[in-house]
Amino acid sequence: MAANLLSRYPWVSRPFIVCAPMKVMTGPALAVAVSRAGGLGFIGPGAKTQDTNEDLKKASSLLQGASSIKTINSALPVGVGYQLWADDINVAVATIEKYKPCAAWLYAPNQGPKQYDDWSSKIRQVSPETQIWIQIGTVKEAKQLLQNHEQPDVVVVQGSESGGHGRANDGMGLMALFPEVADVMASSRIPLFAAGGIADGRGVSAALCLGAAGAVMGTRFLAASEARISKGYQDEVVRAVDAATSTTRTHLYNHLRGTFGWPEEYSPRTIFNQSYVEQQEGKPFEELKKLHDEAVKEGDKGWGPGGRLATYAGASIGLIHDVKSAGDIVHGIREDTLGRLQQLSGND
Amino acid sequence: MAANLLSRYPWVSRPFIVCAPMKVMTGPALAVAVSRAGGLGFIGPGAKTQDTNEDLKKASSLLQGASSIKTINSALPVGVGYQLWADDINVAVATIEKYKPCAAWLYAPNQGPKQYDDWSSKIRQVSPETQIWIQIGTVKEAKQLLQNHEQPDVVVVQGSESGGHGRANDGMGLMALFPEVADVMASSRIPLFAAGGIADGRGVSAALCLGAAGAVMGTRFLAASEARISKGYQDEVVRAVDAATSTTRTHLYNHLRGTFGWPEEYSPRTIFNQSYVEQQEGKPFEELKKLHDEAVKEGDKGWGPGGRLATYAGASIGLIHDVKSAGDIVHGIREDTLGRLQQLSGND
Structure with a gap:
């Protein structure tokens, strides 16, 4: 075979x-x-x-x-x-x-x-x-x-x-x-x-x-x-470890990026950052979206634990240095x- | 080593x-x-x-x-x-x-x-x-x-x-x-x-x-x-497949069995059955407990999709026949x- x-x-x-x-x-x-x-x-x-x-x-x-x-x-x-x-x-x-x-x-x-x-x-x-x-x-x-x-x-x-x-x-x-x-x-x-x-x-x-x-x-x-x-995104893949606590599956970043319509049986794993943390704290989507779009303009600084941009990545991040x-x-x-x-x- | x-x-x-x-x-x-x-x-x-x-x-x-x-x-x-x-x-x-x-x-x-x-x-x-x-x-x-x-x-x-x-x-x-x-x-x-x-x-x-x-x-x-x-439990391990849809992590069965006090960072994977299904539907714990305790008396019949007893098992159930x-x-x-x-x- x-x-x-x-x-x-x-x-x-x-x-x-x-x-x-x-x-x-x-x-x-x-x-x-x-x-x-x-x-x-x-x-x-x-x-x-x-x-x-x-x-x-x-x-x-x-x-x-x-x-x-x-x-x-x-x-x-x-x-x-x-x-x-x-x-x-x-x-x-x-x-x-x-x-x-x-x-x-x-x-x-x-x-x-x-x-x-x-x-x-x-x-x-x-x-x-x-x-x-x-x-x-x-x-x-x-x-x-x-x-x-x-x-x-x-x-x-x-x-x-x-x-x-x-x-x-x-x-x-x-x-x-x-x-x-x-x-x-x-x-x-x-x-x-x-x-x-x-x-x-x-x-x-x-x-x-x-x-x-x-x-x-x-x-x-x-x-x-x-x-x-982007370099900011790639740096996060290299930096992040312990996916069990640093990643989650959420559609939030799809929606922040304007992507809607994924069939409901799918959801992406992402290294989470401020957008997700603040969503969990109850901040309304409209505010998160505004902050996200401002972060987009900042380029590479938009990624990282304090960032707001989508950082889709798998559980192997802890193996990539x-x-x-x-x-x-x-x-x-x-x-x-x-x-x-x-x-x-x-x-x- | x-x-x-x-x-x-x-x-x-x-x-x-x-x-x-x-x-x-x-x-x-x-x-x-x-x-x-x-x-x-x-x-x-x-x-x-x-x-x-x-x-x-x-x-x-x-x-x-x-x-x-x-x-x-x-x-x-x-x-x-x-x-x-x-x-x-x-x-x-x-x-x-x-x-x-x-x-x-x-x-x-x-x-x-x-x-x-x-x-x-x-x-x-x-x-x-x-x-x-x-x-x-x-x-x-x-x-x-x-x-x-x-x-x-x-x-x-x-x-x-x-x-x-x-x-x-x-x-x-x-x-x-x-x-x-x-x-x-x-x-x-x-x-x-x-x-x-x-x-x-x-x-x-x-x-x-x-x-x-x-x-x-x-x-x-x-x-x-x-x-x-018990044979009823063992039969379930052999019968059940596709753990992604037939098992879950829940403390429900611990509690039905009278086991309390597990540190909160732990939770058991179990093949779920009527107890869990009805809990998800909103049935109060006291009723589930009563039904569970009655099922205990029935022995092996207490297990299975229609059963109510704890059936802790791992995701490899689909490999065990x-x-x-x-x-x-x-x-x-x-x-x-x-x-x-x-x-x-x-x-x-």
């Missing part, structure tokens, strides 16, 4: 390391750098669906350098992510047809799990080169997926440790969630990737032990030098993962 | 598998069976501290069979667990002095982390054979422990997937929590065990990858034939763990 999967991504080295499609923040530079290092980078959804067109154009251009990446059927060796509730399917499909990314990561339908069928079939019609990745976070979603007509090529199982949007009220730690989903989906033989709380070789090797074909990281790549992220190039991140984690598995299989 | 640890438990085979001290339910038969299989069984706290005396007497007698277990300084090859907020230190210490269990697992102080010092020093005075194991569930507790005078021999890091009592509001999935605690405690060189959501070789091997010296399981052993548990002997559980998980690590270290 894993070997078969790797044949579709011939530039990828074991362990299969993926950079998650983080909205706006996984831009073309980061996605390409991850793929160049032998992983798979996914360009995140744009502020508008149309923005992905420009990102793929840029990625395509970055990939036309001296050292080309071997792909299947000339597919672009980066993936692309969409939020089904927010993105325009026709714009997305036209973009995929034009650039042929090797994978499309679909998430967060607002019309039930059958919405994946519509996206999957339309994408496959215009680009058989594009594999369908679907992200779930519950056993229930796994069972629902099995009922769909268009079976995904890969399923990403996201634990409650994850940053950004995950399950609002029915999340569960990856340690218990992943194996149960794997058992539920075993007969499908669809490769499963693990996401949530993973930021180093310990997490990646643990994910492989749980049965994952590979590991997805988001937060670790927020602290990559190629991430499309520096900004590194995506290549160094991928190579370092690969080496640690393989070494760890070698050591544990011996009789040291 | 791991080798040094194993020298203290010479009958234990790798991977180091531990049966958690579950109140009343890990009785002498279960604890001894786990140790006989090359793991380490901990007798759970009794209804009263004094009850552990009888349990250790029984364990001692069970261990005087034909196949004796090689221990250090004649320590008893089972451990014993105490809840510091509820147990009587003098009774506990006298029991430990008499039976010399190889390990004492301390948890849930109500007088702050320094309370561990008092217990640890008194236990060590009367029984140097007894190693001190302390269970934590947060990064903060790890930092506090390092300030204590009496350093534990082992620290158990419990993720939020765990069943029974864990952190009420500041828990975190093991995937992110364990490595961060390991980094915080690295300089102490104290071996760390992983607990929470682990029920098979996938979880145990993942725990080792995260850096654990061994893995602790509770829920898996509730479905051991030697567990001191049968009742087996503790020996079969330990041997099967060991084989799966070792095979999995071998396979992943190769180039399959």
